[in-house]
Amino acid sequence: MRRKRMLSFVAIAITAILLLLPGCGKKEEKPAEETKPVEQELSGVVKLSGSTTVLPLVQEAASRFMDENPEVDVEVQGGGSSVGITQVKEGVVDIGMSSRDLKSEENDGSLVDHKIALDIIAIVVHPEVNVSSLTSDQVKAIFTGQIKKWSEVGGSGGDIVVVVRDKASGTREMFDEKALGSSKDAPVEPVASAIECNSNGMVRETVASTKNSIGYLSIGYLDESVKTVKYNDVEPVLEEAKAGKYTLSRYLRLFTKGTPTGAAKAFIEYVMGDEFQRAVVSKDYIPIYEL
Amino acid sequence: MHRRSGRLFGENRLGAPDPHLFLYDLREMGISRSVRLSRIVKTPDNFVKCALFICSSLTVFFVFLVIVFILSSSVPALKELGFKNVFFSTKWSPNVSAPLKGNYGILAFLNGTILTTIGALILGAPLGVGTAVFIDEYAPVWLKGLVFRGVEIIAGIPSVVIGWFGLTLLVPMIAEITNTSGYGMFAASLVLALMVVPTITTLSFEALQAVPEDIHDASVALGATRWQTVSRVLLPASLRGIAAAVILGMCRAIGETMAVQMVIGNARQLTFNPLTRTSTLTTRIVTDMGESHGVFRSALFAQGLVLLIFSAVLIIIVRAALKGRALSQ
Incomplete structure (x- = not known):
């Protein structure tokens, strides 16, 4: 029995040391960083x-x-x-x-x-959505849930499915800020039924495969599987962004x-x-x- | 007296290992004049014992570590935000740059987890138990093997593949039929049902097998039909075992993340409509853990804590069910 106890003690001690060592290292580094002149x-x-x-x-x-x-x-x-x-x-x-x-x-x-x-963000929709241009007000209303049907913005078809990025994403941060008018003191959240995706690729995949959907992508991810929509009648292209006309950049x-x-x-x-x-x-x- | 007729190498007639017979068998083979009993049996035995003991104590230690870690990580959220604002609020709007300014109510996801799990069991449990009864009572031998292999193959499919299958096949189908987006708890329950069937089938089958043959024979001898035997004798007799099987299936459904995340729609809203997008605890953790810190991170760990409590409670129930079975027999 005594031997058993010894063994388990040694085993636990070894593991504990192995696990705690890296943790300790980090902790010691941080204060040093702050106090260094x-x-x-x-x-x-x-x-x-x-x-x-x-x-x-x-x-x-x-x-x-x-x-x-x-x-x-x-x-x-x-x-x-x-x-x-x-x-x-x-x-x-x-x-x-x-x-x-x-x-x-x-x-x-x-x-x-x-x-x-x-960084340029393009607004994309499912290929079958027959809307090709949205104003900034319409975009804001769609993504915050005030507009719920495509028919309200001149399209046909059913309920709009909003696709957004996850909270930690910089793309989401910029979209919330520039398109939804979110600020630190008055945060604006996208509609609660929005599908949250962890990457640009996942947004593209979801928009491409979900009817009546709308989402946004960094323009490096645009391809034929999704349809790009003009924002305030401006194409999301490099020239327009450089000229300051396309504001989601x-x-x-x-x-x-x-x-x-x-x-x-x-x-x-x-x-x-x-x-x-x-x-x-x-x-x-x-x-x-x-x- | 030591002749090896009717027994295996190193074992006695009852199938138990016997060091003396082991030695005897070695000698018979002409290997072992110099081998001593103590050397063969005792030394490796002690060594193996030590190694195994270290393994098991490590396992226990890791479990302990995980529990402590999850507990301590979720404390800040509960302390800073308050129990009520975490568990009884449906408002989830994390703030990445100033975590304390966000809202971290997990009720909507708790609801999602519970409802999708119940849905998965409603769909999956009859399927699993039914399959087990079929294999045990009705199936001819060749079909038995076939069904078993099929169940094993389902069990071996990685969850991401099942999720992808759900995303590309089930979701569009549901969308077509119901004229919704197709994402939601129903799609998640379907996918989960597929994943819990192997667990429930295998364990229910074992439970049915554990029913003493005499009881079964007695029922048949009294003139009961097969279905009467199954419904009035076998199922009642193995009820606890089957309950344990269903609960273990439930554990699987609660913990599943990848497959669910792909089909449930990852929305933040509380809903009771199976065709509406929402999230479960697991999918919310994996969606938001990216660059979370502060109370945001801690609120995610609080969801982990809830999952941990769920699985602990379920395991305790399973233990109780199985213990009762052992006693009743």
Whole structure:
């Protein structure tokens, strides 16, 4: 019996140690990160914070960049565009990530804007829906559930099936903001019967296979399986977005305080470089070499 | 006296392993003049015992760890938001950048889980039990094997494949017939019914097999027809076992995620209409876990906690049912 107890104790202890070790490591890192004095770019540390939309791109860039430059340490945190812009101004981080332009009250001329990708969202419907253009008001009414039938917007057919992205998605965030008029203080949710999908591909699949459905996609995902709808009579194409006519679009940006130098400069150049743009950015967004 | 007629290598006539016979059999084969009983039997035995003991204590430890983790992860939501706002609210509107500003009522998904599971059992339990009775009582031997293999194959199909089948075949069919989008609890229950049938069939069959042959024979000898025997003797006698089978099927239905997510429509609304889109606890977790943090994440874990409680309660009921069966026999 005693032997048995010993054995189980040893087994549990070993597992516990194995499981807890990585956890402890992480915990110790975090406070150190916060209390460290702000290091300038020459030290080989690049700190970023800001938009959670830009975050996955930058995280991917960071891990690739650090593989190529092992002496540089890139630290990335979320927090939202506003946090990124505030922190880069205050010098807490070297680069602020943002999915929107500076607001007038934020723009004091100290920040340099680096556009790293263009995000354009197209509104798509099931191929059999005979509506080819929607106004912004109609889109808002459809996605918030005030308009429930296609006949109300000039089409024929039954109840509209709304398809949206999941809550964590940057595409959803931008759509809610720009098309539904959602803001931090007055959030607007899509209709509760909306189908939530975890990816652009899943939205396309669902819209393509569900009659009377409507959804939205990053334009990199458009194909013949779904029908694209004009928004305020404007086609969701690159030229219109660049001209500012198609409003469901935004640049993903990195802001620096003044012209970047050292490691921060190298990192931004890496993110904007053809290799990274082609391999990663072009999967979800319009890469800058196409602009 | 040790001749091996009528027994297997190393075993006595009753089929129990016997070290002395084992040694004897080895000698018979001319291998073992130098082999000692203690070496063959005791050393590996102790070693295996230790290894197995470590395995089992690890398992128990992991279960313990999971429970503690889920409990501790769901505490923030219950503390910050309040029990009522989580379990008795249907308003689910998470806020990713400022989690505390969102609403995290899971009642709609709780409702979805319970109703789809009940639906799956209404469709699947008669099918499963019926198949088991058929195999046990009616089927000729060749068909028995065929049906069994079929059930095993269904059990082996990955849930994502069944879900995809549901998405591309069932949902459009339901949409066509009912003139709705086709997504909803009905589609989910259909898919789940298919998935619980193997569990219910296999376990019900075992329950039926466990009914002593004498009872069955007595019924037949009294002139009862097959159906009378099944309905008045076999089913009542194996009722507890069949109940356990159905409940274990229920566990499967409650926990299933992938297949359900593909056909239920992933909406946030509370509904009692089987043709309306909604979510279950599992599908909500997988839809929203992406980049959740703070109370948002914790509210998802609270849903996990509910699932854990469900399965614990069901397991306890199964144990009680089976224990009762053992006593009644």
